[in-house]
Amino acid sequence: MYCVQAIASGIYWVGGTDKRLERFENMFPLPNGVAYNSYLIMDDKTALMDTVDAAISAQFLENIEFVLEGRPLDYLVVNHMEPDHCANIEELLRRYPEMKLVGNKKTFQFMEQFYTFSEPDRYIIVKEGDELPLGSRTLRFFMTPFVHWPEVMFSYEVSESILFSADAFGCFGSLSGNIFSDQTDFEGVYLEESRRYYSNIVGKYGPQVQTALKKLGKVDIKMICPLHGPVWRDNLDYIVGKYRQWSSYQPEKQGVVLVYASMYGNTENAMNLIAGKLASRGVKDIRMYDVSKTHPSYIIADAWKFSHLVFGSPTYNLGLYHGMQALLHEMASLNLQNRKVSLVGNYTWANAAIDEMTDILQSMKKIEFVGEPFVIHSAIKPEQMTDLDQLVEDIYASLTAETAEAAGSAV
Structure with missing residues (x-):
């Protein structure tokens, strides 16, 4: 009919x-x-x-x-x-x-x-x-x-x-x-x-x-x-x-998208800690995705929306975990640019994840790295919390500066 x-x-x-x-x-x-x-x-x-x-x-x-x-x-x-x-x-x-x-x-x-x-x-x-x-x-x-x-x-x-x-x-x-x-x-x-x-x-x-x-x-x-x-x-x-x-590849909102790959939960734990610490500082609009659970199209859509991205991945077979590698390659092929990025890497005997993530992200335009990459040796140890707190502080400072700049531009 x-x-x-x-x-x-x-x-x-x-x-x-x-x-x-x-x-x-x-x-x-x-x-x-x-x-x-x-x-x-x-x-x-x-x-x-x-x-x-x-x-x-x-x-x-x-x-x-x-x-x-x-x-x-x-x-x-x-x-x-x-x-x-x-x-x-x-x-x-x-x-x-x-x-x-x-x-x-x-x-x-x-x-x-x-x-x-x-x-x-x-x-x-x-x-x-x-x-x-x-x-x-x-x-x-x-x-x-x-x-x-x-x-x-x-x-x-x-x-x-x-x-x-x-x-x-x-x-x-x-x-x-x-x-x-x-x-x-x-x-x-x-x-x-x-x-x-x-x-x-x-x-x-x-x-x-x-x-x-x-x-x-x-x-x-x-x-x-x-x-x-x-x-x-x-x-x-x-x-x-x-x-x-x-x-124009300009983010719509100030916010953080945390994207991770995690085989046994240790990288996920680090990302949860970062998210919780950012939330305690008053950061809103935090999104978190597991690349093995969420279709990349949803992650890419939020990467288009928000200003700051945090990628965390273990090394896998002397390279980058394939789900994370596929996502980053797709973001690069889609010409995503003008974002602030922080990195978390995890390895037990071979450290490759951070280098490979860095290489892909550096191939993209107007990508600014925020803070030093946080490196986990299998699992986070108490003595690393100072470094993790510093990364959180760097992300928060970048968000705050962006928010103030946006407010100034609107006046």
């Missing part, structure tokens, strides 16, 4: 949600599923903005058929060629033989890599600033490469100032009837998942996001329609501001 909603006069949400999917890209946990958005514009000409994942094809195709009411589908605009948004292109070509495909040169290169067809007579290749008239409405195209694939573009409906933003401004989490952000408790339900989505999916491409935001700053936007998550028709400055901050 069809399930559609009008987002504006003559423009319909025809997407769907998948609450059963456990992992996005077979990698990122989805405790609340995911939404796949698509939008259908009804004018003198009809235009479908992207498709959806194969998992909800039946619902999607029924939605389109219901809205069209027998009319042809004139255009399919492909803003992003990732398979969770383009899985239905071949089926739509079969169902609507007059339909034209709209995309940029790179779009069609990827399309012919994913699929077996090649129909250049049905391709409309657009460039920066090109427009497609639909009747009373006009689509204008903005090239936004590497937000987060190289072929990505945004489509802007001129008459109603609606931005179809591909994967930008999206988030994990399914929709439950309310498709607009202002109909939801966005901060309670979607903000954490928006940050986790941004940091893990788009985060590597901060400079490209900044370029796109600068380009969009010249355009009047009254609604943002992403391919995942709620539609924005109110308080757009809020989500644009989040993207501006996330893409």
Whole structure:
């Protein structure tokens, strides 16, 4: 049965949600599923903005058929060629033989890599600033490469100032009837998942996001329609501001994220001591994660949010514990930067963890090490507490200085 909603006069949400999917890209946990958005514009000409994942094809195709009411589908605009948004292109070509495909040169290169067809007579290749008239409405195209694939573009409906933003401004989490952000408790339900989505999916491409935001700053936007998550028709400055901050790699809050690997509890004990001592000093917003228990996407999301990171790991097989190594390599590949970092290492006969953590972190931009690394020889001894207290004091002093600087900047 069809399930559609009008987002504006003559423009319909025809997407769907998948609450059963456990992992996005077979990698990122989805405790609340995911939404796949698509939008259908009804004018003198009809235009479908992207498709959806194969998992909800039946619902999607029924939605389109219901809205069209027998009319042809004139255009399919492909803003992003990732398979969770383009899985239905071949089926739509079969169902609507007059339909034209709209995309940029790179779009069609990827399309012919994913699929077996090649129909250049049905391709409309657009460039920066090109427009497609639909009747009373006009689509204008903005090239936004590497937000987060190289072929990505945004489509802007001129008459109603609606931005179809591909994967930008999206988030994990399914929709439950309310498709607009202002109909939801966005901060309670979607903000954490928006940050986790941004940091893990788009985060590597901060400079490209900044370029796109600068380009969009010249355009009047009254609604943002992403391919995942709620539609924005109110308080757009809020989500644009989040993207501006996330893409600049500036932490949102002063706080400490403690991340550790621990085989028998001794490294964990040191991290608990650090957390407790920081809390006793009045530090708030302390988060703690075991890399063997928590999916790295959640840790990375909090690393994007907070200013200070503490990593603790034992040496393992004369190297770095593999869970910690994988996490740090992923943070480096995502271009995380501009953070204050402290280290805790543990070893019994070979000291490698601190050196390897240091090497990875030094490969990242604008990483400032706080305090001397705290080294454990199998288990903490009472005589080491002075050194541990000094590390805590160094972290606290750095936090305090950052807080004072932020307060001064706000005055």
